[in-house]
Amino acid sequence: EIVMTQSPATLSVSPGESATVSCRASQSVGSNLAWYQQKPGQPPRLLIYGASTRATDIPARFSGGGSGTEFTLTISSLQSEDFAVYYCQQYDNWPPFTFGPGTKVEI
Protein backbone atom coordinates (compact mmCIF):
# COMPACT_ATOMS: atom_id res chain seq x y z
CA GLU A 1 0.00 0.00 0.00
CA ILE A 2 1.26 3.46 -0.88
CA VAL A 3 1.26 5.73 2.15
CA MET A 4 0.66 9.43 1.56
CA THR A 5 1.88 12.08 3.97
CA GLN A 6 1.23 15.82 3.98
CA SER A 7 2.91 18.80 5.56
CA PRO A 8 2.24 20.89 7.41
CA ALA A 9 -0.82 19.64 9.26
CA THR A 10 -2.00 23.21 9.69
CA LEU A 11 -0.97 26.29 7.74
CA SER A 12 -1.79 29.75 9.02
CA VAL A 13 -1.94 32.35 6.25
CA SER A 14 -3.29 35.86 5.81
CA PRO A 15 -5.68 36.71 2.96
CA GLY A 16 -3.73 37.82 -0.10
CA GLU A 17 -0.69 35.74 0.79
CA SER A 18 0.29 32.52 -0.92
CA ALA A 19 0.28 29.04 0.62
CA THR A 20 2.08 25.85 -0.31
CA VAL A 21 1.00 22.39 0.83
CA SER A 22 3.35 19.44 0.39
CA CYS A 23 2.45 15.82 -0.25
CA ARG A 24 4.81 12.87 -0.26
CA ALA A 25 4.25 9.31 -1.45
CA SER A 26 6.01 6.30 0.08
CA GLN A 27 6.92 5.17 -3.44
CA SER A 28 6.72 6.72 -6.87
CA VAL A 29 3.23 7.43 -8.20
CA GLY A 30 4.43 9.12 -11.38
CA SER A 31 2.01 11.97 -12.04
CA ASN A 32 -1.01 10.02 -10.84
CA LEU A 33 -1.89 12.41 -8.06
CA ALA A 34 -4.95 14.54 -7.34
CA TRP A 35 -5.72 17.35 -4.91
CA TYR A 36 -9.08 18.04 -3.26
CA GLN A 37 -10.47 20.89 -1.20
CA GLN A 38 -13.01 20.30 1.55
CA LYS A 39 -14.96 22.90 3.50
CA PRO A 40 -16.91 22.10 6.68
CA GLY A 41 -20.14 20.22 6.03
CA GLN A 42 -19.38 19.80 2.32
CA PRO A 43 -18.03 16.95 0.20
CA PRO A 44 -14.52 17.29 -1.19
CA ARG A 45 -14.08 19.11 -4.48
CA LEU A 46 -11.54 18.11 -7.11
CA LEU A 47 -8.92 20.80 -7.70
CA ILE A 48 -6.04 19.16 -9.54
CA TYR A 49 -5.44 15.83 -11.31
CA GLY A 50 -2.44 14.46 -13.13
CA ALA A 51 -0.38 16.35 -10.52
CA SER A 52 -0.73 19.67 -12.34
CA THR A 53 -3.94 19.85 -14.42
CA ARG A 54 -6.63 22.08 -12.97
CA ALA A 55 -10.12 20.61 -12.92
CA THR A 56 -13.04 22.34 -14.57
CA ASP A 57 -13.88 25.79 -13.15
CA ILE A 58 -10.92 25.81 -10.74
CA PRO A 59 -9.33 29.29 -10.55
CA ALA A 60 -5.82 29.79 -11.89
CA ARG A 61 -4.54 30.74 -8.43
CA PHE A 62 -4.49 27.00 -7.66
CA SER A 63 -1.49 25.21 -9.13
CA GLY A 64 -0.03 21.76 -8.65
CA GLY A 65 3.49 20.50 -9.24
CA GLY A 66 5.83 17.62 -8.73
CA SER A 67 6.14 14.01 -9.82
CA GLY A 68 7.35 10.72 -8.45
CA THR A 69 7.17 11.03 -4.68
CA GLU A 70 7.13 14.79 -4.03
CA PHE A 71 4.20 17.06 -4.85
CA THR A 72 3.01 20.55 -4.03
CA LEU A 73 -0.24 22.47 -4.14
CA THR A 74 0.22 26.23 -4.25
CA ILE A 75 -2.54 28.73 -3.71
CA SER A 76 -1.49 32.21 -4.71
CA SER A 77 -3.20 35.28 -3.27
CA LEU A 78 -5.49 33.40 -0.87
CA GLN A 79 -9.15 34.42 -0.92
CA SER A 80 -11.51 34.00 2.03
CA GLU A 81 -13.19 31.04 0.32
CA ASP A 82 -9.86 29.16 0.11
CA PHE A 83 -9.63 28.50 3.83
CA ALA A 84 -10.36 24.79 3.99
CA VAL A 85 -8.75 21.36 4.34
CA TYR A 86 -6.73 20.06 1.41
CA TYR A 87 -6.10 16.39 0.63
CA CYS A 88 -3.82 14.67 -1.84
CA GLN A 89 -4.68 11.27 -3.32
CA GLN A 90 -2.71 8.76 -5.38
CA TYR A 91 -4.28 6.60 -8.07
CA ASP A 92 -1.16 5.01 -9.49
CA ASN A 93 -0.94 1.79 -7.52
CA TRP A 94 -4.27 0.40 -6.34
CA PRO A 95 -6.15 -1.01 -4.60
CA PRO A 96 -6.22 0.74 -2.32
CA PHE A 97 -6.51 4.30 -3.55
CA THR A 98 -4.94 6.31 -0.75
CA PHE A 99 -5.28 9.82 0.58
CA GLY A 100 -2.99 12.02 2.61
CA PRO A 101 -4.16 12.98 6.12
CA GLY A 102 -5.08 16.51 5.06
CA THR A 103 -3.72 20.01 5.59
CA LYS A 104 -5.88 22.68 7.16
CA VAL A 105 -5.31 26.15 5.73
CA GLU A 106 -6.54 28.67 8.27
CA ILE A 107 -6.52 32.39 8.71
Added chain:
Amino acid sequence: QVHLVESGGGVVQPGGSLRLSCAASGFTFSRYGMHWVRQAPGKGLEWVALIWNDGRSKYYADSVKGRFTISRDNSKNTLYLQMYSLRVEDTAVYYCVRDPYSSSWYEHWGQGTLVTVSS
Protein backbone atom coordinates in the same frame (compact mmCIF):
# COMPACT_ATOMS: atom_id res chain seq x y z
CA GLN B 1 -25.27 18.60 -14.72
CA VAL B 2 -23.89 15.64 -12.80
CA HIS B 3 -25.95 14.80 -9.75
CA LEU B 4 -25.22 12.08 -7.19
CA VAL B 5 -27.63 11.58 -4.31
CA GLU B 6 -26.88 9.09 -1.55
CA SER B 7 -29.50 7.59 0.74
CA GLY B 8 -29.94 4.77 3.19
CA GLY B 9 -27.77 5.97 6.04
CA GLY B 10 -28.89 5.79 9.65
CA VAL B 11 -28.19 4.33 13.05
CA VAL B 12 -27.49 0.62 13.30
CA GLN B 13 -26.22 -1.63 16.09
CA PRO B 14 -22.85 -3.35 15.88
CA GLY B 15 -23.20 -6.51 13.84
CA GLY B 16 -26.11 -5.08 11.89
CA SER B 17 -26.59 -4.46 8.19
CA LEU B 18 -27.44 -1.51 6.02
CA ARG B 19 -27.71 -0.83 2.29
CA LEU B 20 -26.73 2.50 0.83
CA SER B 21 -27.93 3.74 -2.52
CA CYS B 22 -26.67 6.45 -4.83
CA ALA B 23 -28.97 7.81 -7.52
CA ALA B 24 -27.09 9.25 -10.47
CA SER B 25 -28.37 11.72 -13.04
CA GLY B 26 -27.09 14.18 -15.63
CA PHE B 27 -24.69 11.76 -17.32
CA THR B 28 -24.55 8.31 -18.91
CA PHE B 29 -24.13 6.27 -15.74
CA SER B 30 -23.11 3.06 -17.54
CA ARG B 31 -19.95 4.69 -18.94
CA TYR B 32 -18.30 5.44 -15.60
CA GLY B 33 -16.58 3.65 -12.80
CA MET B 34 -18.00 4.48 -9.40
CA HIS B 35 -16.52 4.46 -5.91
CA TRP B 36 -17.62 4.70 -2.32
CA VAL B 37 -15.38 6.86 -0.13
CA ARG B 38 -16.01 7.42 3.57
CA GLN B 39 -15.04 9.94 6.19
CA ALA B 40 -15.28 9.25 9.91
CA PRO B 41 -16.37 12.23 12.03
CA GLY B 42 -13.53 14.76 12.20
CA LYS B 43 -11.19 12.46 10.26
CA GLY B 44 -9.74 12.16 6.78
CA LEU B 45 -10.91 10.40 3.65
CA GLU B 46 -10.81 6.63 3.18
CA TRP B 47 -11.50 4.80 -0.07
CA VAL B 48 -13.96 1.93 0.44
CA ALA B 49 -14.77 0.27 -2.89
CA LEU B 50 -14.70 0.60 -6.68
CA ILE B 51 -16.92 -0.93 -9.35
CA TRP B 52 -16.19 -0.65 -13.04
CA ASN B 53 -18.75 0.74 -15.44
CA ASP B 54 -20.03 -2.67 -16.51
CA GLY B 55 -20.05 -4.06 -12.97
CA ARG B 56 -17.70 -6.92 -13.84
CA SER B 57 -14.78 -5.80 -11.69
CA LYS B 58 -14.99 -4.82 -8.05
CA TYR B 59 -12.30 -3.82 -5.56
CA TYR B 60 -12.40 -3.28 -1.81
CA ALA B 61 -10.36 -1.79 0.98
CA ASP B 62 -8.99 -4.45 3.32
CA SER B 63 -10.97 -2.87 6.17
CA VAL B 64 -14.30 -3.79 4.53
CA LYS B 65 -13.42 -6.83 2.40
CA GLY B 66 -15.76 -9.72 3.08
CA ARG B 67 -18.29 -7.47 4.86
CA PHE B 68 -19.27 -4.91 2.21
CA THR B 69 -20.50 -5.49 -1.36
CA ILE B 70 -20.55 -2.84 -4.05
CA SER B 71 -22.98 -3.24 -6.94
CA ARG B 72 -24.80 -1.21 -9.54
CA ASP B 73 -27.92 -1.29 -11.67
CA ASN B 74 -27.20 0.57 -14.87
CA SER B 75 -30.86 0.33 -15.93
CA LYS B 76 -31.77 2.33 -12.81
CA ASN B 77 -28.69 4.60 -12.77
CA THR B 78 -28.06 3.51 -9.21
CA LEU B 79 -25.00 2.48 -7.22
CA TYR B 80 -25.27 0.41 -4.04
CA LEU B 81 -23.20 -0.50 -1.03
CA GLN B 82 -24.47 -3.45 1.00
CA MET B 83 -22.86 -3.42 4.43
CA TYR B 84 -22.88 -6.42 6.77
CA SER B 85 -21.33 -7.09 10.17
CA LEU B 86 -21.05 -3.40 10.84
CA ARG B 87 -18.55 -2.20 13.42
CA VAL B 88 -18.32 0.97 15.46
CA GLU B 89 -15.33 1.97 13.33
CA ASP B 90 -17.54 1.94 10.19
CA THR B 91 -19.26 5.08 11.50
CA ALA B 92 -18.72 7.70 8.80
CA VAL B 93 -20.23 9.81 6.08
CA TYR B 94 -20.28 7.67 2.94
CA TYR B 95 -19.80 9.45 -0.37
CA CYS B 96 -20.69 8.19 -3.82
CA VAL B 97 -18.04 9.33 -6.30
CA ARG B 98 -17.70 9.30 -10.09
CA ASP B 99 -14.37 8.35 -11.63
CA PRO B 100 -13.77 9.29 -15.29
CA TYR B 101 -11.56 6.27 -16.03
CA SER B 102 -12.49 3.68 -13.38
CA SER B 103 -9.05 3.98 -11.81
CA SER B 104 -8.26 7.62 -11.40
CA TRP B 105 -9.33 10.80 -9.68
CA TYR B 106 -12.74 11.63 -8.22
CA GLU B 107 -14.32 14.31 -10.34
CA HIS B 108 -17.82 14.38 -8.87
CA TRP B 109 -18.98 13.69 -5.32
CA GLY B 110 -22.40 13.29 -3.77
CA GLN B 111 -23.34 15.09 -0.57
CA GLY B 112 -22.90 11.93 1.47
CA THR B 113 -25.02 9.87 3.84
CA LEU B 114 -24.17 9.33 7.50
CA VAL B 115 -23.90 5.84 8.90
CA THR B 116 -23.69 5.55 12.68
CA VAL B 117 -22.88 2.20 14.25
CA SER B 118 -23.68 2.31 17.93
CA SER B 119 -25.35 0.29 20.61
